[in-house]
Every structure is written in structure tokens, then in C-alpha cells.
Amino acid sequence: MSLCCWLILVAFIPMTLGTNPGVKVKLTEKGLEYGRQLGMALIQKKLKTIKVPDISGEESVSPIGKVTYSLSNMQIEDVGLPKSALDLVSKTGVRLSIGNAYISLRGNWRVRYLHIIKDSGSFDLNVNGLTISTSIAIKSDETGRPAVSTANCAATVGSVSIKFHGGASWLYNLFKNFIDKALQNALQKQICSLVPDAVSDLNPTLKTLNVVAQVDQYAEIEYSMVSSPTVSNSSIDLSLKGEFYNIGKHEEPPFSPAAFSLPPQINNMLYIGMSTFTANSAAFVYNRAGALSLYITDDMIPQSSPIRLNTRTFGTFIPQIAKRFPGLMMKLLVKTVKTPFITFNPNNTTVQATGTVTAYAIQPNTTLSPLFVLNLETSVSAQVFISGMRLAGAVTLNKMDLTLGTSYVGEFKVTSLNNILQMVLKVVVIPKLNVQLAKGYPLPTIGKMKLVDTQLQVLKDYMMIGTDVQFSG
Template identity: 80%
Template sequence: MVSSPTVLKSSIDLSLKGEFYNIGKHQEPPFSPAAFYLPPQNNNMLYIGMSAFTVNSAAFVYNNAGVLSLSITDDMIPKSSPIRLNTKTFGVIIPQIAKQFPGLMMKLLVKMEKTPTLTFEPNNATVQATTTVTAFAIQPNSTLSPLFVLNLEASVSARMFVSEMKLAAAVTLNKMDLTLDKSNVGDFQVSALNSILQGVFKLVVIPTVNVQLAKGYPLPTIGKMKLMNTQLDVLKDYILIGTDVQFS
């Protein structure tokens, strides 16, 4: 509770601070929750407002724990895709890769460089992420030969929904911008890699993220609650969940 409950004639307003934190080391995120106020509503029994602070605190914890990274290999890409993680595919755009590392499979390491940031605007939830993409050639003895490192700025849209007693989401890629950070295979046009990496993100990264987001995060409950007639609206700086409640 961040303030005393406000008791009105037909409702009770509770002001709560919802935050994710590492149970081993509770570290406050370097940003503060913004105040917001729920609009008058009387169609449902319960209304829950959740600010972007709560979601961003989760991103802060996960990023500090080093879990917001993903290793991508060719076996993770659908067999029907023309995009393959090998030096032949990348050699079409960067010929020196095919010459120096002929016939080898590749591995990509996608790692967050800064904590992703979620913003809420009316009917729109957007995540901005800054990552690095490190490409390796996989040698026959399984050692990794570094090829290049890219800086990647990505924007994704998030569709949020309530599943049972959990808040879940699914994301889609809006755009991504690439710049070259380091190359072990000489200079090349980074923009030429955009279509390949967009394909990798849409085929592997986004589906992997969505599997985790679909598991959902528990909403605050009282006793054995069941939500009914639930609706979710994305508003400025927060989401509003209106629902009826059944106790068992």
C-alpha cells in the first residue's frame, strides 16, 4: 500500500505499488512509478490499473540477472524457411564469410545491452529494445569463430490480454535498425543483412519470447477468485482491467 484506502459510497480505492524484484537482492529500479487515476467506472465489480512501471521493473530484474539473451542455431529455424544459419546464406551478402569459412553452420547470440522499455499509449503498447547480435561460425570441432557484432535497435508492439488469473501478452516486430560494431571478416554493407535478421527474429526470437509471455504473470487476488467478463484497455501510461469476480 502506498496510501490509505479511499472509501467511497459505492467503491473502495486501493493504491498499491506493484513491483518485480530479485528475492536474493532487492534492488530498486532506476525509475519511479508515475501516478495515475482510474476513470469512473461502474459496469464491473473490480477494476485493476497497472502502470508501465510494474512491467518495466520485471524487465529491469531479468536484464540484471542476465537472462534476456538468446542463442540461435539453424535447428531452431523452420525447415521450410529459405533462410538458413550457415556461411553459404550469409556469404551471399558477405562473400568473405563463405571464402574464409566455407560450408559451416552459424550461431547467433542476441543479448540485451540495456533494459527494454515498455510504454503505454491509448490502444497501443510498445517495447523499445537495444541489443547486440554476435555471429559465429561453428567449426567442425564445435569451437566458435567470431564473425561480426551488430548493434540492433528494435521496436515491437505488445498485445496484452488476461488469461484465467494471469496477465499475458504477445509481441510482433515493428522495425529494427542495424549498425556494425565490430567485424572479423572485413567491411560490408550492414543494411544488406536486414532482411535476413528480420527473418530470424520473426521465425525464432519473437515466437520464443511469445511462448514465455503466454505463460502470464499472476494478477493480485483475494482468496479463491475467478475472473468473469474480463476486458482490458490500454490507456496513457497504464492498462485498465475491468472484470466481474466469482468467489469459490
């Protein structure tokens, strides 16, 4: 992994201009510094692969006349990059600069002069004061994933110091100057061909981006750009779609994301803002998929509970049930009738859900006889947390209101069922829901990415994740 790992965050791909994002990402200077540290190892490794071509030529050297020379079999021994910087250029992009670098190499030399005299040996070469400067461009490839490349590159070799071994020492000084110049030119060309290669080597890793990430059998979430990155002197800010869809069917919900902004932050490398639009698009998808429904039978009620799902228990509150359907087990169907609505307020996440509870008596031949339909209004509070590379949650019941929708057994007081329905929600429905919520949904990732020292805040209309990041492998 390298500094360019961070550039994934600058190119989350296909752009749909003019749409507010559901998710915002802020990459800080601290994050770029971590990327720079990782990147230097990659650049250093790449520079060690420099293949300096054999150099040969002919020069007139006083007083012996023409000297034919060649330098061959040049191999890099060491590369040092003691000083480097990765800078944000407002409204432009990212600039990488390396200074005071050095390269050491070894090779063989051979000369011929006066047409018949030959000499040869080996040499050590030290290149000092090497500077490299390049601008990094980010674009979308043909698959809709990010690709990085160098927009320009400049390399300057400060000085070249060569030490010859073997042969006549008086001869070295005669052709040392023009060999120094030839080596200097050759190295400058090689360096500025390898730096783009080092940046491009990241592209296979960028192709691992989960631009569309599957959540479960019902849903996937899309992380694509809705506008170009905003580059300031202190951060790179990204606007991502952050929208849930049914798998295989991308249907837009009847609501749109509202604008929101992440506040300035400097403590962590990365900040991710998730708006209520993202959460509500999930609710829309699961409701459309019919996933927000649950059949409840007596075996799902704890054995210790005195309340059972049978006509005897319900007959205590609604006598006509016991009279018309004596000694039968019952089944409840709890389902939403419209998309739940999620709100974010400081330190508070609330879900409002409207649904129905339909009660059935189970006949001996397994036929279901409807008893009544209740309208159900519930409010739950959610706790949201990070689990690995996923955003997960758990809910608790705040309140519940019941009204009678349809009765097939005559009139009765709905309030008499409050305790039963509250128990069913608390011990069956909500635990089942929390099992699913604990699985979470994936955050945008590349490669072997790990979140470190993560904090989550719920704010007005969005939640914000502040985190450091580590890459391995």
C-alpha cells in the same frame, strides 16, 4: 467465502508511505453488493451456532410469592436475515447493518413455588425485530498480511414471543414478562460476540493472499500497500506497489512510478490499473537476470526456409565469410544491452529494445569464431490479455534497424543482412518470447477467486482491467 473476501482489497499490507503506486485497485458498490450477498450466508450460519446459556432466577410473583425458575437446553431452530446492507463510510471504513432479522429456538422450562410445588415443560421462542450494526476494521498482521476485526457492534432485540408447552397454563403468564427480559438480554450479548467471530473467521482465507507472487525462475511481483486505502461514498481505492523483483534480490530500478488515477467506473465490481512502471520494472528484472538473450542455431530455423545459418548463406552477402570459414555452421547470439522501455498509449502498447546480434562460425571442434557484432534497435507492438488469473501478452515486430558494431571479417554493408535478421526475429526470437509472455504473471488473488466478464483497456501510461469476480469453495 464472505463479504469480507472483498476486504482483502482494503489491506494489501506493509505500507511504505510517500511512494506512488505501480498498481491501483478500485472496489465499487457493485463489488460490495456481491460481497454482502455472500456474507449473509456466513453470518446466518454463525448465528445458528448461538449457545444461549441456561437462565435461572427468583422473582416475587403475586399472589403466590417467590417463584424460582430455570430455562435450559435452548437450541436455535432457524435464523432469518431478510434485510442487510454493507455501506462505505467516507474516510472511515465499512459498516455492516442487518435489520428485521428473526431467530427461533426451543428449550425446556422448570419452576418451583410455595417451596414444594414444581412444574416443567418445553417452550418455543421467537425473536423478532433483531437489528445488528457493526463497523469493520482492517489492519496488517504480524506476517504482513491483512486481518479484519469488528471495531464495534450493537445488537437490539425488538421483541420476544414465548410459547410454553406442558404444565399449568395459569402459571405461564405469572413469570412470562421477566423471562422475556432475561432472554432478550442474553441473546443481545451472544449476538455481539458471534458477529466479530464471523468476521474473524475470514482471516485464515486472507492469509492466502499472494502478497509476493512468484512469476517464474527469474522474477516475483510484490503487491503491498504504499498508502492507506481511500474510502469514498462510492468506492474503495487502493494503492499497491506492483513491482517486479529478482527472486531473492530486491533491487530497485533506476526509475520511479509516476502518479496516475483510475477514472470513475460503476459497471464492474473491480478495476485494476497497471502502470508502465510495473511493466518496466519487469523489463528491468529480466534484463538484470540475463534472461533477455537467446542463442540461435540452424535447427531453430524452419526446414522450408532457403536461408540457413551457415557460412555459405552469409557468404552470399559477405564473401570474406565464405572464404575464411568455408562449409561451417553458424550460431547467433541475440541479447539486450540495456533495459527495454515499454510505453502505454490508448489502444497501443509498444516496446523499444536495444540489443546486439553476435555471429559465430562453429569450428569442427565446436570452438566459436566471432564473425561480427551488429547493433540492433527494434520496436514491437504488444497485445495484452487476461488468461485465468494472470496477465499475459504477445508481441509482433514493428521495425528493426541495424548498424555495424564490430567486424572480424572486414567491412561489409549491413543492409545486406536486413532480410536475414528480420526472418530470424520473426520466426525464432519473437515466437520464443511469445511462449514466455503467454504464461503471464499472476494478479493479486485470495482463495478460489475467478474473474468474470473481464475487459482490458490500454490507456495513457496505464492499462485498466475491469472485471466481476466469483468466489467458490
